[in-house]
Amino acid sequence: MSRLTPLRRPEASQAVGPATPRPPAPELRNPPADYTYDGSFEGLLTVLFRIYDRRSAPNSIQPEGAAQGGLFAQAVAIDTDEALAARTWDGLLRFMPEEARARLYHVFLSEDAERELLIFRYADAALRAGRDISTNYADATVRRGQRLAQQLFREKHRMEAFVRFEKAQDGLFHATIEPDMDVLPLIASHFTKRYADQRWLIFDKKRRYGLFYDLTRTDIVEFAEAGAAPRRGEVSATVLDEREPLFKLLWQAYFDHVNIPERKNIKLHQRQMPKRYWKYLSEKQPRERRFEPIKNKRSPTAGPTLPALGPGNEHL
Incomplete structure (x- = not known):
């Protein structure tokens, strides 16, 4: 199964289709249905295609493992079809600009509880309007999509700043993260x-x-799922480079020495670096060596050092 990656990246440069008359939006005249899919973005695009193919609006769209069916209704399972997903992804450009289409992918990565229905409502509203609705912030669906995209990119920027690598014996640099949203596809280019x-x-x-x-x-x-994860999600110490503990110690010493205790602002610090990220940051781990101030610094209040009196400088 492909992993949450659109067949064409939203950030890729693509021109909006020609301004030809659009066919009228299909009427969803059949009774609403519950849909399930495999949880991938391609799977969701396939569901969007099948909704209009069946002329049946969704009561719900849920991943297979998390689907909760109704008491009497049987959910409609949609198998992922990459050809239909690509057709749907390309077809979205006929009634929305590329930036708005990319926002649908960002909403999917946000893992919001109602992301599937939100994506459908946005696409359906754009299809029926026959024009770009991405700036229509009077619409609750547009506002919600924009807010989720902003939250996703805030998490993306934090991950780009807070990733800490450890070096393994084979030269591989390994880092563990646990973000609130699925930002890996967005930070790949940066790293x-x-x-x-x-x-x-x-x-x-x-x-x-x-x-x-x-x-x-x-x-x-x-x-694949394995046994109990190592503490803090780290790789085992037996596979780390022998110098890795020294690198960690130097990194902690650097942060200790650039810290200015007189300017400590805990609330501001936690707002810019939330505590949920601390367990994977080297500088936030317990110190194995007690902090000692640098000893080659002279106090700014101390006067000049005078030479001691002795033979040959009695005239001073």
């Missing part, structure tokens, strides 16, 4: 460009998948 000269793996502990860069390309990798 591929920034760390292009080293092999690395970023593992999302919450979603059990990661990004792996092998010096040539970045791939999405899946992880």
Whole structure:
């Protein structure tokens, strides 16, 4: 199963289709239905296609594992069809600009409890309006989609700042994250460009998948469920580079020395670096060595050091 990756990236440069007359939106005249899919973005795009193919609006759209059927209604299971998903993804550009289409993908990555219905309502409203509705903030669906996209990109920027790598014996740099939203597809480009000269793996502990860069390309990798996870989601100490504890100690010492106790503002600090991220930050782990101030600094209130009197400088 593909992992939450659209067949064409929303950020890819694509021109909006020609301004030709659009066919009228199909009327969803049949009784509403509950739909289930495999949880992938391609699966959701397939559901959108089938909704109009069946002329049946959704009561609900849920991943198969989390689906809660009604008392009397039987859910309609939709199998993912990548050809139909690609057709739907391309077809969205006929009635919305590329930026608005990308927002649908961002809403999906937000993992909001109602993301599937929100995406359907947005696409259906744009289809029936026959024009771009992305700036119509009087519409509750548009406002909700914009808010979720903003929250997603806030989480993305935090992950780009808070990832801390550890070096393994084979030279692989490993990092564990646990973001509130599924931001791995959005941070892949940043880390591929920034760390292009080293092999690395970023593992999302919450979603059990990661990004792996092998010096040539970045791939999405899946992880099978195993036994109990190591403490804090770290790799075992037996596979870490022998110098890794020293690197961690130096990193902690750096943060201790650049810290200015007189300017401590706990509320501001926690707002910019929420506590839920601390368990994966080296500088927030318990210190193995007690902090000692740098001893080669002279107090700013101390006067100049005078030479001691002795033979040859009695005239001073």
